[in-house]
Amino acid sequence: MENKSRKYITIMAVMFILLVGLFFLCLGWGSADITLKEIFGSLLNPGDVHMGRIVVSIRLPRITAAILLGGALSVSGFLLQIFFGNPIAGPYVLGISSGAKLIVAIVMVFMLSQGKYISALGMVAAAFIGSLIAMGIVMLLSNKVKNMSLLVVCGVMIGYLCSAITEFIIAFADDTNIVNLHNWSLGSFSGISWEDVAISAIIVIVAFVFSFVLSKPIGAYQLGESYARNMGVNIKHLRILLILLSSILSATVTAFAGPISFVGIAVPHILRTILKTSKPIVMIPGCFLGGAIITLLCDGIARSAFSPREISISAVTAIGLSPIVIYLLIKRKEVSHG
Amino acid sequence: MVSSIDLESLVVGYKSPVIENVNLTVNSGEIVALIGPNGAGKSTVLKTITRQIQKMDGKIVIMGQDEDGISEDNLAKKLSMVTTERIHPELMSCFEVVSTGRYPYTGRLGILSKEDIKIVKKAIEMVGAKDVANKDFSKVSDGQRQRVMLARAICQEPEILILDEPTSFLDIQFKIDILSVIKNLAKEKNIAVLMSIHELEFVPAVADKVVAVSDGKVFKIGTPDEILTGENLASLYHMSLDESNVLATGLIDYSNSLKRVLCQK
Numbered sequence: 001m002e003n004k005s006r007k008y009i010t011i012m013a014v015m016f017i018l019l020v021g022l023f024f025l026c027l028g029w030g031s032a033d034i035t036l037k038e039i040f041g042s043l044l045n046p047g048d049v050h051m052g053r054i055v056v057s058i059r060l061p062r063i064t065a066a067i068l069l070g071g072a073l074s075v076s077g078f079l080l081q082i083f084f085g086n087p088i089a090g091p092y093v094l095g096i097s098s099g100a101k102l103i104v105a106i107v108m109v110f111m112l113s114q115g116k117y118i119s120a121l122g123m124v125a126a127a128f129i130g131s132l133i134a135m136g137i138v139m140l141l142s143n144k145v146k147n148m149s150l151l152v153v154c155g156v157m158i159g160y161l162c163s164a165i166t167e168f169i170i171a172f173a174d175d176t177n178i179v180n181l182h183n184w185s186l187g188s189f190s191g192i193s194w195e196d197v198a199i200s201a202i203i204v205i206v207a208f209v210f211s212f213v214l215s216k217p218i219g220a221y222q223l224g225e226s227y228a229r230n231m232g233v234n235i236k237h238l239r240i241l242l243i244l245l246s247s248i249l250s251a252t253v254t255a256f257a258g259p260i261s262f263v264g265i266a267v268p269h270i271l272r273t274i275l276k277t278s279k280p281i282v283m284i285p286g287c288f289l290g291g292a293i294i295t296l297l298c299d300g301i302a303r304s305a306f307s308p309r310e311i312s313i314s315a316v317t318a319i320g321l322s323p324i325v326i327y328l329l330i331k332r333k334e335v336s337h338g
Numbered sequence: 339m340v341s342s343i344d345l346e347s348l349v350v351g352y353k354s355p356v357i358e359n360v361n362l363t364v365n366s367g368e369i370v371a372l373i374g375p376n377g378a379g380k381s382t383v384l385k386t387i388t389r390q391i392q393k394m395d396g397k398i399v400i401m402g403q404d405e406d407g408i409s410e411d412n413l414a415k416k417l418s419m420v421t422t423e424r425i426h427p428e429l430m431s432c433f434e435v436v437s438t439g440r441y442p443y444t445g446r447l448g449i450l451s452k453e454d455i456k457i458v459k460k461a462i463e464m465v466g467a468k469d470v471a472n473k474d475f476s477k478v479s480d481g482q483r484q485r486v487m488l489a490r491a492i493c494q495e496p497e498i499l500i501l502d503e504p505t506s507f508l509d510i511q512f513k514i515d516i517l518s519v520i521k522n523l524a525k526e527k528n529i530a531v532l533m534s535i536h537e538l539e540f541v542p543a544v545a546d547k548v549v550a551v552s553d554g555k556v557f558k559i560g561t562p563d564e565i566l567t568g569e570n571l572a573s574l575y576h577m578s579l580d581e582s583n584v585l586a587t588g589l590i591d592y593s594n595s596l597k598r599v600l601c602q603k
Contacts, residue, residue: 219438279434
C-alpha cells in the first residue's frame with residue numbers, strides 16, 4: 001500500500017517537473033526566439049522591452065491557458081469515462097465539444113450582428129448549454145445503443161453535424177472577426193487574454209476540487225451501480241454531478257480554445273497505463289497534470305512547427321493521439337454494465 | 339430480541355407485481371434459503387431489500403427500523419450483499435476490491451486507516467483468498483472472484499448479509515468453501531443471512547429455514563426437512579410426483595454427505 005502511494009507521488013512529481021520544464025521551453029519557443037535569460041528578465045521586469053511584451057502579454061497567458069484547459073479537458077474525459085463505465089469516452093468523440101462550439105458560434109454571430117461582443121463568461125455559459133444539449137442527446141442514444149463503440153460513432157456523427165452547422169453559420173456571418181471565429185472553431189489557444197485565463201482558472205480550479213472530493217463515490221461507482229448503492233452512494237446525485245462537472249470543464253475549454261480533439265479520451269488511458277491504477281484519487285490529479293503536459297506540448301508544436309504560420313491544435317493532438325484512440329477501440333472487449 | 343429482517347406483506351416487482359404478500363422474519367445468526375424455479379422472483383425480493391429496486395407495497399423492517407427511514411450510509415453499515423452481477427473494475431487488485439467494503443467507514447476521501455487495512459486483510463483470510471489478494475481482479479477465476487466479493491461484503495461489517503445465488507457457476511470445491519464461510523459468519527458473528535440458492539442439495543447443510551417461492555407467491559416456509567419433500571418439490575418445480583419423489587430421496591442422501599463435509603471445515 002505504502003509502496004504504491006510512494007510510486008504515485010514519484011510519478012506525479014516527475015510529471016510536475018516535466019510541466020515546469022515545458023513551461024519555460026514554451027515561453028522561449030515560437031516565431032520570435034527568446035533566450036532563458038530574456039524570459040527571466042521580462043518576467044521580472046515586464047513593461048521593459050519588446051521581448052517582455054511578447055512573453056507577458058502573448059505567450060504567458062496562452063501557456064497558462066494551455067495548462068489549465070488541457071488539464072480540464074482530460075479530467076472531463078475521465079469523468080465521462082466513469083459515467084459511461086467505459087474508457088472509450090471523451091468530450092470530443094462524443095460530440096459534446098462540438099455541441100458547445102455550435103451554441104457558442106450561434107451566440108457569438110448573433111451578438112456580432114447586433115454590434116456587441118460576447119463576454120468571456122457569456123462564452124462559457126453558451127458552451128455549457130451546448131455541452132449539456134449534446135450530452136443529453138448522447139445519453140438518450142446510450143439508452144438505445146448499448147455498445148460503446150457504436151455510441152462513439154453516433155457521437156462522431158453528432159460532432160460532424162454540429163461542425164457543419166457551425167460552418168454554415170460562420171460562412172453567413174458578416175464581420176471582420178470571422179477569421180478569428182474560424183480559427184477558434186478549429187481549436188486554437190491563440191489570442192487568449194489574461195481575462196480569459198482568469199475566468200477559466202476560477203472555473204477549472206473549482207470544478208477540479210469538486211471532482212477530487214468526489215473521488216470516494218466515483219471509486220465506488222467503478223464497481224457498478226448496485227454495489228455503489230449498497231455502499232451508501234447516492235447514485236442519482238453522483239450521476240448528475242458527473243455530467244455537470246464534465247460538461248463545465250469541457251465547456252470552458254471549448255469557450256476559450258475551441259474543440260480540442262482526443263485529449264479527453266487518450267490522456268486518461270495514458271495515465272492508467274503509467275500509473276497502473278484507475279483509482280480516482282490518483283487519476284484525477286494525474287489526468288490534470290498529464291493533460292496539461294500534452295496540451296502544452298501540442299500547442300507549442302502548433303505555433304512553432306511551421307512558424308510564423310500556425311496550425312490548429314486539434315491537428316497536432318489528432319496526429320499524436322488518434323492512434324491511441326484507435327488502439328483503444330480495437331483492444332477493447334465490449335463489457336456491458338448491469 | 340429484535341429480528342434482523344422483517345418483511346410484512348411485501349409486494350415486489352417491476353411494473354407489475356412479481357411476488358405478492360411476502361411475510362418473513364430472519365433472525366440474527368440465522369441462515370434463510372430462498373428457493374424456487376427460475377424467474378420465480380427470488381432475486382426481485384433480494385433486490386428490493388437492498389434497494390436496487392423500489393418495493394411496490396408492504397413494509398421492510400431492518401433491525402427494528404422501517405427501511406424507508408434509514409439513510410443510505412446507515413443502511414450500508416447494517417446490510418451488505420453479493421449479487422449475481424459481474425463487475426468489471428479496471429486495474430483493481432482483489433485487495434482493492436475487498437477494501438471498497440470499508441466505504442461506509444472511511445473519511446471524505448476514502449483513505450484506508452491501519453484499522454481498515456487490518457479488517458480487509460482479515461476478511462481476505464477468512465474467505466481463503468490470501469494468495470490472490472495482490473492479483474488483478476479481472477484476471478482471477480470466477481470462484482476466486484466470488485470469494486473476493488464475499489470478503490468485500492464481510493468488510494462492510496454488516497449485521498445482515500444478502501446473497502443472490504452465491505454458489506452458482508462454481509465448482510464443487512468453491513461451493514463448499516463459500517458455504518462454509520457463510521455458515522461460520524452466521525454462527526460466529528451472529529450475522530443474519532438471506533440467500534437465494536438453486537442447489538437444493540446444499541440447503542439442508544446450510545440453511546436453518548427455507549422459503550419456497552413459486553407462481554407469484556410464497557409457497558411455503560419451514561425447515562429444510564419440511565420443505566424438501568417429494569410432494570413440495572413437485573408443485574414447486576411443476577414436475578410429476580414420481581420424478582420429485584426420486585429426486586427428494588436422492589437429495590436427502592447427498593445432502594447428508596455434504597453436511598458431513600461442511601462440518602469438517
